[in-house]
Amino acid sequence: MFNRVMKKVDSTAGTNEIETVIGENTNIDGQITGSGHVRIDGHVKGGVSIGGRAVIGTNGLVEGDVSAQELLISGTVRGNVETQGALSIDATGELVGDAKAHSFSIADGGVFNGRSIMQARSRVEPDNVQDQDVK
Numbered sequence: 001m002f003n004r005v006m007k008k009v010d011s012t013a014g015t016n017e018i019e020t021v022i023g024e025n026t027n028i029d030g031q032i033t034g035s036g037h038v039r040i041d042g043h044v045k046g047g048v049s050i051g052g053r054a055v056i057g058t059n060g061l062v063e064g065d066v067s068a069q070e071l072l073i074s075g076t077v078r079g080n081v082e083t084q085g086a087l088s089i090d091a092t093g094e095l096v097g098d099a100k101a102h103s104f105s106i107a108d109g110g111v112f113n114g115r116s117i118m119q120a121r122s123r124v125e126p127d128n129v130q131d132q133d134v135k
Contacts, residue, residue: 019052024059031064040075047079058092065097073110080114 019036022028026042035051040060047064048054054068060075070085073093080097081087087101091109100117 018055022060024057056093058090071101 017037018039020034020038022032022038022040022042022044024041028042028044028046030046032038032044032046032048033050037052037054038048038050039055039057040048040062041057042060044060044062045064048062048066048068050066050068052068053070053072054066056062056066056071056073056075056077058074062075062077063079065079066077066081068081068083070087071081071083072088072090073081073095074090075092076094076096078096080099081095082100084102086103086105087099088104089095089106089110089112091107093107094111096111096113098114098116099112100119102119104116104118106112
């Protein structure tokens with residue numbers, strides 16, 4: 001009875017396991033914080049700060065800044081976003097605000113109105129490298 005396999009929330013959620021789901025009929029007024037993965041299908045009026053992956057579902061709306069390791073927008077975000085990894089806007093997604101990410105992709109049909117800043121990945125410089133003349 002307790003050995004049933006749980007299904008994924010949605011194929012667009014990615015391969016990471018979603019720990020928290022804000023349902024389509026849920027409205028939250030305030031800050032959401034956590035270290036895991038979250039999917040938002042409802043309305044959040046306030047910031048979202050997640051240590052893992054955040055997915056804004058097709059019917060999801062966030063009115064506030066979003067910070068996450070990775071962010072997939074299939075719904076709407078009205079605020080600035082920052083990721084330490086990838087930022088993706090799906091064909092149904094809309095971002096109205098500035099974006100700061102290491103990688104940024106927008107699917108055909110996706111909407112982005114704002115400025116983007118691409119963060120450089122840290123480069124490791126080899127030790128004891130000297131300029132040498134090449135003959």
